Amino acid sequence: xASTFAxxxxxxxxxxxxxxxxxxxLATGYIMSDSRSTAAIxxxxxxxxxxxxxxxxxxxxxxxxxxxxxIYSRLRDKLTPNxxxxxxxxxxxxxxxxxxxxxxxGMVAGDEESYEVFADLFDPVIRDRHNGYDPHLMKHxxxxxxxxxxxxxxxxxxxxxxxxxxxxxxxxxxxxxACSRAERREVERVAAQALSGLKGDLAGRYYSLGxxxxxxxxxxxxxxxxxxxxxxxxxxxxxxxxxxxDARGIWHNxxxxxxxWINEEDHTRVISxxxxxxxxxxxxxFCRGLKEVERLIQERGWEFMWNERLGYILTCPSxxxxxxxxxxxxxxxxxxxxxxxxxxxxxxxxxKRGTGGVDTAAVGDIYDISNNDRLGKSEVELVQLxxxxxNYLVECEKKLEKGxxxxxxxPIPQFKQ
Amino acid sequence: MTKNCHNxxxxxxSTDEEYPDLLKHNNHMSKALTxxxxxxxxxxxxPSxxxxxxxxxxxxxxxxxxxxxxxGCVAGDEESYEVFKGLFDPVISDRHGGYxxxxxxxxxxxFENLKGGxxxxxxxxxxxxxxxxxxxxxxxxxPHNSRxxxxxxxxxxxxxxxxxxxxxxxxxxxxxxxxxxxxxxxxxxxxxxxxxxxxxxxxxxxxxxxxDARGIWHNxxxxxxxWVNEEDHLRVISxxxxxxxxxxxxxFxxxxxxxxxxxxxxxxxxxxxEHIGYVLTCPSxxxxxxxxxxxxxxxxxxxxxxxxxxxxxxxxxKRGTGGVDTASVGGVFDISxxxxxxxxxxxxxxxxxxxxKLMIEMEKKLEKGxxxxxxIPAQK
Numbered sequence: 104x105a106s107t108f109a110x111x112x113x114x115x116x117x118x119x120x121x122x123x124x125x126x127x128x129l130a131t132g133y134i135m136s137d138s139r140s141t142a143a144i145x146x147x148x149x150x151x152x153x154x155x156x157x158x159x160x161x162x163x164x165x166x167x168x169x170x171x172x173x174i175y176s177r178l179r180d181k182l183t184p185n186x187x188x189x190x191x192x193x194x195x196x197x198x199x200x201x202x203x204x205x206x207x208x209g210m211v212a213g214d215e216e217s218y219e220v221f222a223d224l225f226d227p228v229i230r231d232r233h234n235g236y237d238p239h240l241m242k243h244x245x246x247x248x249x250x251x252x253x254x255x256x257x258x259x260x261x262x263x264x265x266x267x268x269x270x271x272x273x274x275x276x277x278x279x280x281a282c283s284r285a286e287r288r289e290v291e292r293v294a295a296q297a298l299s300g301l302k303g304d305l306a307g308r309y310y311s312l313g314x315x316x317x318x319x320x321x322x323x324x325x326x327x328x329x330x331x332x333x334x335x336x337x338x339x340x341x342x343x344x345x346x347x348x349d350a351r352g353i354w355h356n357x358x359x360x361x362x363x364w365i366n367e368e369d370h371t372r373v374i375s376x377x378x379x380x381x382x383x384x385x386x387x388x389f390c391r392g393l394k395e396v397e398r399l400i401q402e403r404g405w406e407f408m409w410n411e412r413l414g415y416i417l418t419c420p421s422x423x424x425x426x427x428x429x430x431x432x433x434x435x436x437x438x439x440x441x442x443x444x445x446x447x448x449x450x451x452x453x454x455k456r457g458t459g460g461v462d463t464a465a466v467g468d469i470y471d472i473s474n475n476d477r478l479g480k481s482e483v484e485l486v487q488l489x490x491x492x493x494n495y496l497v498e499c500e501k502k503l504e505k506g507x508x509x510x511x512x513x514p515i516p517q518f519k520q
Numbered sequence: 521m522t523k524n525c526h527n528x529x530x531x532x533x534s535t536d537e538e539y540p541d542l543l544k545h546n547n548h549m550s551k552a553l554t555x556x557x558x559x560x561x562x563x564x565x566x567p568s569x570x571x572x573x574x575x576x577x578x579x580x581x582x583x584x585x586x587x588x589x590x591x592g593c594v595a596g597d598e599e600s601y602e603v604f605k606g607l608f609d610p611v612i613s614d615r616h617g618g619y620x621x622x623x624x625x626x627x628x629x630x631f632e633n634l635k636g637g638x639x640x641x642x643x644x645x646x647x648x649x650x651x652x653x654x655x656x657x658x659x660x661x662x663p664h665n666s667r668x669x670x671x672x673x674x675x676x677x678x679x680x681x682x683x684x685x686x687x688x689x690x691x692x693x694x695x696x697x698x699x700x701x702x703x704x705x706x707x708x709x710x711x712x713x714x715x716x717x718x719x720x721x722x723x724x725x726x727x728x729x730x731x732d733a734r735g736i737w738h739n740x741x742x743x744x745x746x747w748v749n750e751e752d753h754l755r756v757i758s759x760x761x762x763x764x765x766x767x768x769x770x771x772f773x774x775x776x777x778x779x780x781x782x783x784x785x786x787x788x789x790x791x792x793x794e795h796i797g798y799v800l801t802c803p804s805x806x807x808x809x810x811x812x813x814x815x816x817x818x819x820x821x822x823x824x825x826x827x828x829x830x831x832x833x834x835x836x837x838k839r840g841t842g843g844v845d846t847a848s849v850g851g852v853f854d855i856s857x858x859x860x861x862x863x864x865x866x867x868x869x870x871x872x873x874x875x876x877k878l879m880i881e882m883e884k885k886l887e888k889g890x891x892x893x894x895x896i897p898a899q900k
Contacts (some may be wrong), residue, residue: 142567154668283530283539
């Protein structure tokens with residue numbers, strides 16, 4: 104099966120070489136592969152970029168902050184080698200002006216090349232979203248050596264569960280906003296086949312969304328594993344729900360500690376979790392599982408999308424780099440009421456969410472605490488940061504229980520470059 | 521730039537790999553789209569770049585309802601109906617009572633040809649309304665058009681509408697820039713349309729860039745209303761309280777003709793051809809695109825066991841007073857023509873006028889405790 108797509112593959116060395124070239128060189132090359140009709144080209148002349156420039160006056164997202172008429176004018180008529188355009192990248196941000204308090208990203212990639220061809224817009228968005236990380240000056244470190252982790256065992260009187268997630272894209276296949284049905288089905292085949300090769304504590308089973316039985320569906324709901332057709336307009340406007348539920352599914356190991364979502368918001372989302380506070384074991388399984396899946400897809404001639412500027416390539420720019428969110432559900436009844444709570448989190452580079460995930464409220468003083476950052480720090484660094492941070496929070500909670508003083512820690516620096 | 525469809529790239533995959541899974545689907549598209557037809561049409565694209573996958577996306581994403589048959593495909597431009605004939609012809613035939621690819625459609629907007637219609641009993645008919653849609657030649661349709669095109673449509677429409685005088689003198693309210701006061705007034709008048717929430721429309725890409733270049737125009741008398749860039753380029757509505765359908769239809773025809781003249785002057789007349797009449801986004805609206813109807817009180821007739829049969833024979837359909845997909849309130853129904861393609865505007869409104877008149881007579885008979893068995897009409 105890989106033979107159909109083999110011509111799109113490039114070895115990791117070739118990719119690294121390409122990534123080393125300037126964005127301008129790559130971008131110029133792609134105008135030549137324009138596949139538009141004469142009528143379409145005529146239309147481009149009747150409507151200059153200024154006629155199509157979106158009205159972003161009431162918008163508040165990273166794309167709207169970065170997109171100037173000059174940038175739009177330069178990029179509007181370009182296409183990636185797969186025929187994906189700028190307008191398609193930004194449609195979600197045009198359709199969803201955003202929230203006055205929460206700054207959404209407002210654009211997505213349709214393929215790996217989007218980040219190159221439309222670099223003039225993606226780069227400032229990436230800088231905005233990732234604390235000033237500049238893809239053209241900096242390199243992103245990848246490190247999945249879990250043996251480097253220290254003190255990864257939390258006090259289970261406070262930490263109820265631990266979880267690490269990331270995403271992976273299969274090089275050569277279009278991303279969820281752009282992929283055709285054939286590409287999406289190929290992602291499913293490649294991923295499910297690789298996962299079926301996992302053994303030992305990682306051995307498990309695949310459940311296709313379209314074909315699962317009612318019983319299987321109920322069980323997956325009870326386990327909190329099942330994902331639904333997206334309802335968020337941020338995702339639907341980006342075209343990620345097309346052809347639902349074709350080629351979507353869930354894989355998990357028999358022990359229910361390693362879970363993979365196929366063709367939801369990314370090609371794959373990989374999740375390692377367990378009850379309790381053994382983050383070290385969760386991360387160890389995470390790294391082992393990821394490396395094993397990578398080995399299995401490489402056996403068949405596939406690889407993950409990755410480069411040294413942006414790390415792992417995912418659909419949303421917010422997930423570039425590690426794509427990693429490591430977090431815990433932790434009880435912090437006293438600390439959460441302390442006025443310094445937000446500042447402590449900010450300095451530790453952590454974020455809080457309710458236990459239902461993003462956009463939910465905390466229930467019973469239990470918070471979801473995880474890393475803020477994704478790009479510019481390695482997986483090991485980020486997980487260690489979460490471990491150290493959560494340990495600090497638990498220490499604060501214990502101090503407050505005893506009526507002792509707590510301190511706001513010094514802010515952790517952004518990047519070492 | 522119009523929405524890009526990167527079709528050439530998809531041609532690298534086989535038909536089997538790309539053919540949608542329609543096993544659980546129930547819409548006109550899923551019934552018509554065989555693997556063979558998909559294979560034949562998937563390499564094609566209209567001159568503006570709209571492809572088969574673009575036409576059918578809404579039908580793939582919305583499997584449909586076991587009882588209600590949705591259409592499941594849309595046009596992206598005038599040429600879609602030609603280039604993808606292989607799909608649209610069977611869909612049109614299925615939706616429009618066996619209409620053949622060789623059939624010709626009659627257009628008749630001479631309001632004088634309507635007989636009667638000025639005397640529907642106002643004790644029963646609360647309001648009368650006629651609506652249609654129009655697409656402007658030279659622009660692609662809402663599923664496909666770019667912001668530049670949509671704004672071009674809006675500009676032309678504003679010019680055309682603002683030049684109207686007399687009973688048609690009115691004002692345009694762009695959705696983007698209306699004041700709170702204007703918004704409240706338009707809501708109170710039941711004129712304001714919202715960003716579509718129906719997944720049928722969203723999956724077809726019709727809500728892109730909302731509310732850019734969308735707006736509402738109405739005359740000072742509030743009897744003639746035009747929606748710009750909602751589900752079609754233009755939706756034109758003539759209405760008033762009471763039962764004078766003749767007057768509503770007159771104003772409808774006169775207003776449409778005046779608007780058309782102005783668009784023609786700019787070399788952007790309405791999309792029309794003698795096979796499918798007025799070309800609109802959804803195949804269900806081809807032909808006249810006309811829905812003429814009344815809100816009418818039929819508490820007794822509506823509970824009569826033969827009500828549905830009577831409607832079918834009269835070539836009419838019922839809806840609740842909130843419009844499509846709503847229930848009736850207080851025995852008041854929205855009764856309108858069922859047909860769009862294969863009969864003219866005059867013919868369709870005539871059916872409404874004659875049919876509603878008959879149903880009111882039936883209602884009155886039932887009120888007196890009589891039977892309506894000898895009044896059941898033959899199939900029209």
